[in-house]
Amino acid sequence: xxxxxxxxxxxxxxxxxxxxxxxxxxxxxxxxxxxxxxxxxxxxxxxxxxxxxxxxxxxxxxxxxxxxxxxxxxxxxxxxxxxxxxxxxxxxxxxxxxxxxxxxxxxxxxxxxxxxxxxxxxxxxxxxxxxxxxxxxxxxxxxxxxxxxxxxxxxxxxxxxxxxxxxxxxxxxxxxxxxxxxxxxxxxxxxxxxxxxxxxxxxxxxxxxxxxxxxxxxx
Amino acid sequence: xxxxxxxxxxxxxxxxxxxxxxxxxxxxxxxxxxxxxxxxxxxxxxxxxxxxxxxxxxxxxxxxxxxxxxxxxxxxxxxxxxxxxxxxxxxxxxxxxxxxxxxxxxxxxxxxxxxxxxxxxxxxxxxxxxxxxxxxxxxxxxxxxxxxxxxxxxxxxxxxxxxxxxxxxxxxxxxxxxxxxxxxxxxxxxxxxxxxxxxxxxxxxxxxxxxxxxxxxxxxxxxxxxxxxxxxxxxxxxxxxxxxxxxxxxxxxx
Amino acid sequence: xxxxxxxxxxxxxxxxxxxxxxxxxxxxxxxxxxxxxxxxxxxxxxxxxxxxxxxxxxxxxxxxxxxxxxxxxxxxxxxxxxxxxxxxxxxxxxxxxxxxxxxxxxxxxxxxxxxxxxxxxxxxxxxxxxxxxxxxxxxxxxxxxxxxxxxxxxxxxxxxxxxxxxxxxxxxxxxxxxxxxxxxxxxxxxxxxxxxxxxxxxxxxxxxxxxxxxxxxxxxxxxxxxxxxxxxxxxxxxxxxxxxxxxxxxxxxxxxxxxxxxxxxx
Numbered sequence: 001x002x003x004x005x006x007x008x009x010x011x012x013x014x015x016x017x018x019x020x021x022x023x024x025x026x027x028x029x030x031x032x033x034x035x036x037x038x039x040x041x042x043x044x045x046x047x048x049x050x051x052x053x054x055x056x057x058x059x060x061x062x063x064x065x066x067x068x069x070x071x072x073x074x075x076x077x078x079x080x081x082x083x084x085x086x087x088x089x090x091x092x093x094x095x096x097x098x099x100x101x102x103x104x105x106x107x108x109x110x111x112x113x114x115x116x117x118x119x120x121x122x123x124x125x126x127x128x129x130x131x132x133x134x135x136x137x138x139x140x141x142x143x144x145x146x147x148x149x150x151x152x153x154x155x156x157x158x159x160x161x162x163x164x165x166x167x168x169x170x171x172x173x174x175x176x177x178x179x180x181x182x183x184x185x186x187x188x189x190x191x192x193x194x195x196x197x198x199x200x201x202x203x204x205x206x207x208x209x210x211x212x213x214x215x216x217x218x219x
Numbered sequence: 220x221x222x223x224x225x226x227x228x229x230x231x232x233x234x235x236x237x238x239x240x241x242x243x244x245x246x247x248x249x250x251x252x253x254x255x256x257x258x259x260x261x262x263x264x265x266x267x268x269x270x271x272x273x274x275x276x277x278x279x280x281x282x283x284x285x286x287x288x289x290x291x292x293x294x295x296x297x298x299x300x301x302x303x304x305x306x307x308x309x310x311x312x313x314x315x316x317x318x319x320x321x322x323x324x325x326x327x328x329x330x331x332x333x334x335x336x337x338x339x340x341x342x343x344x345x346x347x348x349x350x351x352x353x354x355x356x357x358x359x360x361x362x363x364x365x366x367x368x369x370x371x372x373x374x375x376x377x378x379x380x381x382x383x384x385x386x387x388x389x390x391x392x393x394x395x396x397x398x399x400x401x402x403x404x405x406x407x408x409x410x411x412x413x414x415x416x417x418x419x420x421x422x423x424x425x426x427x428x429x430x431x432x433x434x435x436x437x438x439x440x441x442x443x444x445x446x447x448x449x450x451x452x453x454x455x456x457x458x459x460x461x462x463x464x465x466x467x468x469x470x471x472x473x
Numbered sequence: 474x475x476x477x478x479x480x481x482x483x484x485x486x487x488x489x490x491x492x493x494x495x496x497x498x499x500x501x502x503x504x505x506x507x508x509x510x511x512x513x514x515x516x517x518x519x520x521x522x523x524x525x526x527x528x529x530x531x532x533x534x535x536x537x538x539x540x541x542x543x544x545x546x547x548x549x550x551x552x553x554x555x556x557x558x559x560x561x562x563x564x565x566x567x568x569x570x571x572x573x574x575x576x577x578x579x580x581x582x583x584x585x586x587x588x589x590x591x592x593x594x595x596x597x598x599x600x601x602x603x604x605x606x607x608x609x610x611x612x613x614x615x616x617x618x619x620x621x622x623x624x625x626x627x628x629x630x631x632x633x634x635x636x637x638x639x640x641x642x643x644x645x646x647x648x649x650x651x652x653x654x655x656x657x658x659x660x661x662x663x664x665x666x667x668x669x670x671x672x673x674x675x676x677x678x679x680x681x682x683x684x685x686x687x688x689x690x691x692x693x694x695x696x697x698x699x700x701x702x703x704x705x706x707x708x709x710x711x712x713x714x715x716x717x718x719x720x721x722x723x724x725x726x727x728x729x730x731x732x733x734x735x736x737x738x739x
Binding site for chain 1: 286287289290291292294295296298299302303306307381384385386387388389391392399402403406410412413416417419420423424427428
Binding site: 344345347348350351352353354355356358362363366367444445446447 | 577
């Protein structure tokens with residue numbers, strides 16, 4: 001085995017410009033979808049209307065126990081075939097799929113955060129005669145979000161790490177680009193190793209930092 | 220009334236065309252899940268125990284394994300092992316072996332965190348009582364700590380097994396003929412994307428339910444062993460939707 | 474008053490502390506502590522919390538490491554072995570040999586929740602001493618009868634009351650046939666109505682005079698009943714040492730008087 005350094009230098013440019021840009025896009029927009037839609041799901045789950053909370057719970061369960069990859073196929077290949085025949089680009093379908101998948105994880109994170117707010121807080125808000133919406137926006141959610149922070153960080157890292165699954169529906173992220181580069185020469189060692197290290201180098205320190213944060217928030 | 224074989228090619232329409240293939244794929248998915256789970260459990264036990272060792276070198280090796288395999292997703296590791304590693308080792312692994320190996324290594328790393336956390340959650344006085352009764356270090360672990368820690372491993376372990384099941388779909392990317400692969404093949408020949416991907420998702424969902432149910436029995440058994448009563452009936456939600464205090468059980472694989 | 478001769482193991486004493494220091498970081502819990510206990514002597518350690526009483530028991534049980542000094546048990550170094558002229562920390566094999574002589578009952582019972590009552594008692598004799606299971610079970614049943622829980626053998630420990638759990642824990646410690654029994658505030662986690670049963674049992678065991686007993690307790694009547702010597706501790710040092718009748722009725726030291734008064738008021 002010998003490592004082709006010249007080629008490595010050459011393709012690294014492409015890997016870390018176009019590929020990296022796509023991976024960053026997926027991570028950022030995927031996380032935005034996951035955080036916002038997840039909050040919506042968490043609130044729907046707490047709805048007093050039975051069918052709403054039941055539907056939310058089943059949706060979360062279903063999405064969490066089926067593979068992201070199949071969900072991506074569904075969004076990318078199925079949506080165009082059924083009315084109203086929405087044709088999404090691979091990147092959009094991927095971001096949406098990744099975001100919705102992890103929204104079902106964030107929903108649980110928020111739920112744990114909300115459950116962690118002491119009941120006295122609700123009672124105090126009622127005693128102060130705060131309207132329901134105000135109670136949630138200025139008393140409950142800020143506390144719940146603070147508690148949820150480390151777990152949300154974990155979800156963000158998970159979205160980043162799982163973003164390569166989009167390469168299977170033809171998105172050219174870091175891994176997709178590496179695959180393509182490899183197939184050009186029928187030699188995958190260099191591009192896949194560099195791409196793999198890229199994920200390790202970012203994800204491992206991020207996880208360690210989140211664990212620190214977790215420990216700090218415990219006290 | 221005749222029983223209907225859900226895998227029969229005589230079923231009407233798309234079902235008849237697709238189900239025989241999907242069923243073949245489901246068997247492969249189950250096999251890869253079981254193989255990956257077996258390897259993951261062994262690795263989790265070994266690395267989890269090693270990470271509580273007094274010898275720093277043993278601990279460090281376990282730590283490196285855990286961080287390394289949790290640092291990237293199954294797909295990246297799978298691609299590397301299947302496409303890149305042959306350039307180093309000189310031969311290519313069979314796709315199914317590469318799949319089981321990667322899933323085992325990856326989920327085993329998450330699992331060892333569960334094992335470690337559960338061992339550390341056993342109250343210190345239990346260890347001290349073991350010392351006072353003159354058990355050896357090995358006997359303390361085997362007879363006192365592990366049986367108690369096991370109970371705490373089950374709920375986060377269940378979540379990980381479901382993550383493992385889901386991750387098996389990725390082996391389709393290296394052309395293992397699992398359920399996801401078969402779905403793609405069938406779709407490309409007969410179309411009907413909605414029905415076929417829909418059926419496949421439902422089967423994955425049902426498989427996850429089977430895992431949850433089996434693990435709930437394991438959990439109940441384990442809880443009775445340490446004299447804890449578990450509620451016979453839980454609120455109608457899955458065990459893994461209540462994140463365990465360990466981070467491994469919380470926000471999924473992260 | 475302790476005729477400590479030249480350094481080195483001495484079989485005249487069951488327990489011997491020689492200049493024992495125990496520190497946790499900056500906090501000195503035991504400060505060059507010397508004391509001796511004769512075989513079959515029953516000693517109660519009293520003193521304000523944080524005075525180091527429990528630490529003494531935990532050091533003897535090898536649950537903590539000594540900072541400096543030496544402890545001997547039955548003429549053997551507890552956690553050191555002699556190598557040439559030097560004392561070096563002992564290995565696990567040595568520790569396990571010395572531990573055979575010592576049993577301990579904890580404040581929180583610490584029964585094993587993954588075993589039934591009988592198993593809690595037999596597991597250590599079978600595994601650690603290599604006794605045949607049948608023999609260990611016969612002995613365990615005998616002990617259970619003695620502690621008045623003969624019919625609870627197959628129960629799960631969590632189904633027992635605190636007092637019953639503690640009596641099982643006592644049986645479990647005795648099953649190992651120790652020469653020394655360490656009692657660490659064994660009744661302070663119990664509901665008041667359950668204290669008497671456990672104390673009666675221990676009085677009975679103590680009165681047989683077979684065991685060397687070291688007991689940490691805040692119950693002065695109990696201390697007086699089971700011990701023939703009381704050590705008053707404060708700040709890691711022995712303040713006063715004497716028979717219970719004397720310490721409890723006419724203590725010499727002001728600190729002992731203050732402590733006893735505070736206890737009686739509570």
